[in-house]
Amino acid sequence: MSHIPVLLNEVLEHLAPQAGETILDGTFGGGGYARAILQAAPCTLWAMDRDPEAIARGAALAAEHPGRLHLIEGRFGDMRSHLAAAGIEALDGVVLDLGVSSFQIDTPERGFSFRFDGPLDMRMGRTGPSAADLVNTLSEGELADLIWEFGEERFSRRVARAIVKARAETPFETTLQLAEVIRRSVPRDPSGIHGATRSFQALRIRVNDELGEIERVLEQALSLLAPGGRIVVVSFHSLEDRIVKRAFQKAAGRTPGESRHGPAALLAPRAATEFTILTPRSVRPGSTETSDNPRARSAHLRALLRKPESRAA
Known part of the structure; x- marks a missing residue:
């Protein structure tokens, strides 16, 4: 069973992992992002997944990187409590690959796909x-x-x-x-x-309360980001992407649909915010990637930076 991480180069570019950082992969899945992050910089990676089978698969990767990869079984919407239990109070980076994983889709007994009977x-x-x-x-x-x-x-x-x-x-x-x-x-x-x-x-x-989970994880991830920290989210359909876009706009002090020439903008100065959107428009996969990996066709990547001079709440 193959697993091809979507927009991998773009994820690494926007996450920009550095030596000594503490990063969370909130959707471990097949471990594609996790492996690439661990290879990109000598950082510490916490990887979370609600699927016990994904956590079990991660044991081999953790053995390859002793002391650097820590696996947590649980919902990413509960990330604050899971990380607090591990003594983690701030993160330098967060990556989320939303939706169902290739392993789940391709396993008939999990019942996610009608390509197989299960x-x-x-x-x-x-x-x-x-x-x-x-x-x-x-x-x-x-x-x-x-x-x-x-x-x-x-x-x-x-x-x-x-x-x-x-x-x-x-x-x-x-x-x-x-x-x-x-x-x-x-x-x-x-x-x-x-x-x-x-x-x-x-x-x-x-069944999985996926949209509610996304709203919860974004709120918690933004509150845990250290100054200079980044969050990168890859979504696969409009319902997911809309939630991510609006959460990032709100964090950056932007009101969706508000004109910068409108009365509100003219009468009141825009309040300073702690966050900067790194992707004015979502990043989409190129034709080569979509040809090699059809699952990537609907992917949207968005990234947000907590300004280095900001202070965590």
Whole structure:
């Protein structure tokens, strides 16, 4: 099973790891970023993942870098408490690779993908309600709202209706069982995207509270960044990227949609902020990378710097 870290060179460029720094990889996954960071500079790296299988895989990399790589099993939305328990009060860098990992997608028994048949699970941390629990118990209205909000599926009501009708005869247990019901309920997409793609995304996001986790981790990461520290985030769909963009704009003292020529800007001077956006526009992968790694096609990278002269709150 291969793992290709997305926008790796760009991540290293914006993170700029230095000797002696303390850095957090909040989404260890396959360890691609972690390995590159450890090779780039003699720094200390804390790596976190809610998936116990990812932490288990990291043991080999930790053995290659004794005393430099420390693994933590847990949600990155709880990073402050996890790091405090380890005695870490400030970070010089944070990197986050949002969404589902290649290992999770490519493991049929994890139930993230309809490319293979497997149990309808989708839980990153193996705890809490599964995707099967949701599709078998939520009302038709709740399912439609979920699929619209988190999957941006314009046929969400049609999909929800088909799910409720099918489960009345046979409860959903497998990925292909659900994917086929969804596929038959929506028109064929001219782009070639499978009809179940958006609905599966929606279920995965809801099962793992992914958007809530992103909001929590960004708030905590910014508060833990030391002066001169950097945070680099790679997202893979518009819902994720929108949260990151707005959090960075707020930290840098920018109000989305506000004109610098508007009344508010003319009447009041802009307050000094501790943060500077390093990526005025999101960084996108080039054609070579997307050809070599199709997963990179939807990636957006954004980076933020805590000004060296600022003081941590």
